[in-house]
Amino acid sequence: MDKHKQRWARALGMAAGLTLVLSACSEKAKVDPATQIGANPTLPGAKDFLVPPMQVPKGVGWAANAMPKVAPGLQIEKIASGLLHPRQLLVLPNQDVLVVEANGPGEEAVSTPKQVIAGIVKGQSGKGGKGGNRITLLRKKAGAAGEWEQFVFIDKLHSPFGIELVGDTLYVANTGNIMKYRYTPGATRMSDPGVELGDLPSTVNHHWTKALLASPDGKKLYVGSGSNSNITENGMDVEYRRAAVLEVDAATGASRVFASGIRNPTGLQWEPQSGKLWAIANERDEIGADLVPDYLTSVQEKGFYGWPYSYFGQNVDHRVKPQRPDLVAKAIKPDYALGSHVAALGLLFYSGNNLPAQYKGGAFVSEHGSWDRSPLSGYQIVYVPFANGMPSGAAQPVVTGFHSADEKHLYGAPVGLAQDAEGGLLFADDVGNVIWRVTSVKR
Amino acid sequence: MKAEHHPSRFSLSKALFNLLDPIPFGFFVGVLIFDVIYAETANVLWMKSAAWLVTFGLLFAIIPQLINLAVVWFSKRRIRSRGQVINFWLNVVGIVAALVNAFVHSRDAYAVIPDAVWLSILTVALMGIGRIISAGEVVTYKESIHGQA
Numbered sequence: 265m266d267k268h269k270q271r272w273a274r275a276l277g278m279a280a281g282l283t284l285v286l287s288a289c290s291e292k293a294k295v296d297p298a299t300q301i302g303a304n305p306t307l308p309g310a311k312d313f314l315v316p317p318m319q320v321p322k323g324v325g326w327a328a329n330a331m332p333k334v335a336p337g338l339q340i341e342k343i344a345s346g347l348l349h350p351r352q353l354l355v356l357p358n359q360d361v362l363v364v365e366a367n368g369p370g371e372e373a374v375s376t377p378k379q380v381i382a383g384i385v386k387g388q389s390g391k392g393g394k395g396g397n398r399i400t401l402l403r404k405k406a407g408a409a410g411e412w413e414q415f416v417f418i419d420k421l422h423s424p425f426g427i428e429l430v431g432d433t434l435y436v437a438n439t440g441n442i443m444k445y446r447y448t449p450g451a452t453r454m455s456d457p458g459v460e461l462g463d464l465p466s467t468v469n470h471h472w473t474k475a476l477l478a479s480p481d482g483k484k485l486y487v488g489s490g491s492n493s494n495i496t497e498n499g500m501d502v503e504y505r506r507a508a509v510l511e512v513d514a515a516t517g518a519s520r521v522f523a524s525g526i527r528n529p530t531g532l533q534w535e536p537q538s539g540k541l542w543a544i545a546n547e548r549d550e551i552g553a554d555l556v557p558d559y560l561t562s563v564q565e566k567g568f569y570g571w572p573y574s575y576f577g578q579n580v581d582h583r584v585k586p587q588r589p590d591l592v593a594k595a596i597k598p599d600y601a602l603g604s605h606v607a608a609l610g611l612l613f614y615s616g617n618n619l620p621a622q623y624k625g626g627a628f629v630s631e632h633g634s635w636d637r638s639p640l641s642g643y644q645i646v647y648v649p650f651a652n653g654m655p656s657g658a659a660q661p662v663v664t665g666f667h668s669a670d671e672k673h674l675y676g677a678p679v680g681l682a683q684d685a686e687g688g689l690l691f692a693d694d695v696g697n698v699i700w701r702v703t704s705v706k707r
Numbered sequence: 708m709k710a711e712h713h714p715s716r717f718s719l720s721k722a723l724f725n726l727l728d729p730i731p732f733g734f735f736v737g738v739l740i741f742d743v744i745y746a747e748t749a750n751v752l753w754m755k756s757a758a759w760l761v762t763f764g765l766l767f768a769i770i771p772q773l774i775n776l777a778v779v780w781f782s783k784r785r786i787r788s789r790g791q792v793i794n795f796w797l798n799v800v801g802i803v804a805a806l807v808n809a810f811v812h813s814r815d816a817y818a819v820i821p822d823a824v825w826l827s828i829l830t831v832a833l834m835g836i837g838r839i840i841s842a843g844e845v846v847t848y849k850e851s852i853h854g855q856a
Contacts, residue, residue, distance in 0.1 A: 312814055312822075314811065314813075315813075376755050376758050376812075377758055377759060377762040377809075378758070378813040493815070493816075494815050495815045496815075497751055497755075497815040499752075550814065550815060582817070582818070583814070583815055583817050583818040584816060584817065585749035585816065585820075
């Protein structure tokens with residue numbers, strides 16, 4: 265009988281040992297995040313895991329009067345709440361604000377057991393909340409403080425994200441097309457049913473957001489089309505016109521690939537001093553808590569930025585088969601690393617006069633936060649100073665406090681950024697379902 | 708060797724075991740074949756299919772291996788042979804390798820190679836040897852009955 269017990273204990277010990285081995289396969293971040301910000305981030309060696317680094321705070325939203333924290337000299341107010349996954353903002357000429365409310369279309373087929381598990385894990389954070397598939401118009405109540413009035417402006421959209429107004433033409437980038445509407449100034453409901461300007465890549469929709477930016481003359485539209493996988497695990501044939509910035513002719517809807525190899529480009533903006541196109545990008549997951557830093561970069565015409573074959577220039581990703589040394593050789597190193605897994609999703613070059621002088625001329629970047637890092641990173645809005653059209657210093661946190669100090673609860677997560685006529689910084693929070701406005705403290 | 712129980716008596720656990728036990732082995736052979744094809748072609752279809760096979764193989768392995776556990780270690784009615792014990796441990800190690808392999812298959816794209824291939828070979832080899840050894844055991848059992856008749 266003793267022999268039985270001994271064997272039984274041995275079997276149990278083995279099971280416990282295995283659990284230990286598996287949990288030890290995941291890892292905590294080791295690199296100082298400050299060394300992964302700027303032009304030359306520290307890049308540790310890539311690792312394969314049995315279980316990748318993972319930490320997902322539970323999405324709980326904001327308690328009654330709770331708010332994000334702002335840097336000294338700033339104040340924050342809530343201008344809208346109860347929205348359905350607000351993502352992007354557009355300030356109209358009459359100071360109404362359009363809020364694009366959406367989430368992924370949920371059309372990606374479950375083709376691996378991992379997706380079943382990942383869906384459950386990520387759903388915990390509140391980032392999986394159902395999108396409104398609509399655009400809500402916010403209008404400030406004349407002379408009254410508090411939240412702004414809300415009007416449903418356009419509904420029944422299909423995972424919209426990018427939005428631009430050129431003259432009286434309103435462009436909305438759904439996940440699968442660009443719609444064109446005639447905008448009537450002052451309207452609180454879009455009366456034009458709209459026409460499709462052109463289609464956009466919409467198979468699989470692993471990354472579904474289509475960021476949108478018009479050229480200063482309004483003749484071209486630039487569209488961020490994210491990759492259809494983390495790192496080609498869905499095959500290269502679904503990556504056609506993906507991980508790219510597309511250029512669309514506003515007159516005809518004809519389009520071409522403007523730049524490629526950018527895994528998930530969003531926040532397309534014109535850098536005011538150089539007039540160059542800039543974007544933020546979310547880099548690849550699952551080769552380490554400290555890999556690969558997401559980045560902010562100028563986007564050169566016909567430039568190739570590495571994905572999937574390499575990252576930050578010539579750092580080859582061994583997970584891609586076949587490898588392409590010819591493309592790795594010409595991969596452009598992005599201009600500015602923002603930190604690993606911060607998940608930047610909003611970019612704004614600030615040109616207003618309301619915020620303190622230190623925030624002028626540079627860029628605000630909203631970091632939505634990722635599941636693939638422990639401890640958490642991102643979940644904040646940072647300011648990156650610029651000089652002569654290039655980043656000129658370390659990113660500084662401006663809006664923080666989106667998660668609890670113990671990293672267990674998530675109140676909100678910043679996405680789209682905009683600047684209103686008074687120079688206030690507006691941002692959408694798609695976990696708290698709130699639009700916030702940051703201004704200077706009144707003296 | 709003397710059989711203590713009546714040979715014609717129907718045993719639910721034995722029936723379940725016989726029904727379910729070959730399934731995971733078949734699945735794991737499938738995983739090995741698909742992993743080798745993926746390693747050669749880099750066509751993700753094979754890797755995704757192998758990920759499902761290894762997952763379902765593990766699910767199907769639970770019940771027969773619990774029965775195996777009970778029969779080998781807790782049954783008072785049967786004499787435990789050396790072959791059964793070896794088969795049990797080969798299965799345990801093979802399934803642990805398959806479990807690790809399921810996690811390896813959760814990696815993206817070519818990051819599953821070469822680990823997946825080695826783990827698949829290990830699982831199939833161990834479980835295969837176990838099955839060959841137990842085949843030997845059955846022959847011994849039959850012979851002993853013949854001897855009595």
